[in-house]
């Protein structure tokens with residue numbers, strides 16, 4: 001069974017808030033990773049992202065960066081990766097545009113879906129960011145609700161949360 005994490009968060013796209021104020025000096029690239037996150041095997045699926053330090057509720061944890069592609073291309077790449085048992089990480093940032101984070105080093109691309117997540121994924125000005133929904137203790141697996149995926153309900157959810165919707 002290939003490991004395939006494809007995030008197509010239609011709900012996140014629909015709720016894109018207005019532009020956020022800059023929080024850094026001009027001309028200085030920000031490090032989008034705000035809290036330490038480590039990648040290791042997950043009980044949910046494949047590799048997961050885990051908090052390596054305490055993360056307070058509502059704080060930005062980090063971003064997933066990658067290659068900007070059309071959503072049509074993203075779906076084609078996801079299908080090809082599924083066939084080739086490769087790893088592909090896609091996030092839709094609008095109706096027509098997606099980010100392919102397959103070659104990204106950002107640890108949050110390994111975040112698994114959970115029906116009882118501790119992070120929320122937000123798309124802001126084409127950037128994909130994760131925020132803590134509650135206080136997160138060191139060692140907890142970081143999860144987000146994916147929304148609609150290219151699996152279209154054909155993939156079983158193994159998050160184990162009470163009230164799990166059962167499919168992705």
Ligand SMILES: [Zn+2]
Pocket residue numbers: 114115116157158159160161164165166
């Ligand atoms: Zn579930």
